Amino acid sequence: MAASPLRRTLLAAGAAASLLPLPLLAADAAACDIWPHWSGFKRRFLSEDGRVIDRSSPQSITTSEGQSYALFFALVADDRDSFARLLRWTEDNLAGGDLSASLPAWHWGRRPDGGWGVLDDNPASDADLWIAYALIEAGRLWKNQKYAALGRLVAERILREETADIPGFGRVLLPAPRGFRPQPDSFRLNPSYLPVQLMRRMAAVTGQAPWRQLGATAIDVTVRSAPRGFAPDWVLVKAGGSFQPDAATEAVGSYNAIRVYLWAGMLDEKDPARAVLLRALLPAARHVERTGVPPLEAHTRDGEASGTGPAGFSAAMLPFLSAARLTDAARRQLLRVEARAPLDDSNNYYEQVLTLFALGWHGGLYRFAPDGSLIPRWTCKER
Helix, strand or coil: CCCCCCHHHHCCCCCCCCCCCCCCCCCHHHCCCCCCCHHHHHEEEEEEEECCCCCCCCCCEEEEHHHHHHHHHHCCCCCCCHHHHHHHHHHHHHHHCCCCCCCCCCCEEEECCCCCEEEECCCHHHHHHHHHHHHHHHHHHHHCHHHHHHHHHHHHHHHHHHHEEEECCCEECCCCCCCCEEECCEEEEHHHHCCCCCCCHHHHHHCCCHHHHHHHHHHHHHHHHHCCCCCCCCCEEEECEEEEEEECCEEEEEECCCCHHEEEEHHCCCCCCHHHHHHHHHHHHHHHHHHHHCCCCCCCCCEEEEEECHHCCCCCHHHHHHHHCCCCHHCCCCCCCCHHHHHHHHHCHHHHHHHHHHHHHCCCCCEEEECCCCCECCCCCCC
């Protein structure tokens, strides 16, 4: 049987099992389509005016998360037109026309009166962080001062509106400006909102000490919320620095937590956080190695895992398994992604974004430097 395009792209170059991550095949660049998977995502999810449509929702909603991830993907693909359209839609529809004056609302869709607009104006800090990062890096890589300046303004607003100083612990990134402080001395945090490489970049670009503090607490939250090596979706941090299971989600890690392994696996080898996070989360990788699949749920307090995660989870584990040098487990997940073909599903937005992040990194289309800066692989000669 002939090898599929995905297998040719991601497996053929890796004759030796130790060659992970694998390089992108030159054939992908020949047609000047740097990232065919991004082109497919655009066809399925991106409207002409720049809105990422989550078709897994019956109401075809849009979230600031979707806009932020797509901005990053457009930058990796050197797709300046899509980047501009995504930014314009985000600013006009989620930020009241001015991202410099307002963080974007997280949830947009059809209102009860039949019209379209913002459904919940509370921002989401993970999306805001990716938006600031994409703008700052687009400004640097494309030499666009407007993008760079806007990214810095968003970063400053994140510090002012979406962080808190927990007594006895330090400054943390809250999931949103409102709603995540159930008690005066209790803070509900999401470890998957804390990609360390983005904190590194904000600290390097702005020179502001709070970003260095946020990078340090991001590592601490990730490690201390996973005492058995499985990250939770949510965790409570109390004043004084004690950690407690989140009552609503009962310390379970699933669709949120899968991103914790993804971000950790993509850290640069020279980032000291990489070894710390690989060691802390290794039990999750060993579970995948032993069972052949990521679990759908993991109970982070007792280390019990159950269910079978979708193929997007397998994709998200690829960078972590590669970084942990669990080569056979990484290849097995890659084959599962191919067999399940999450990138062919027009209705599964979330699996597709996980897969784009993972396969783009795994195929060598981008890296994060030790200071968090983006290193894209733009291969077309005319660019």
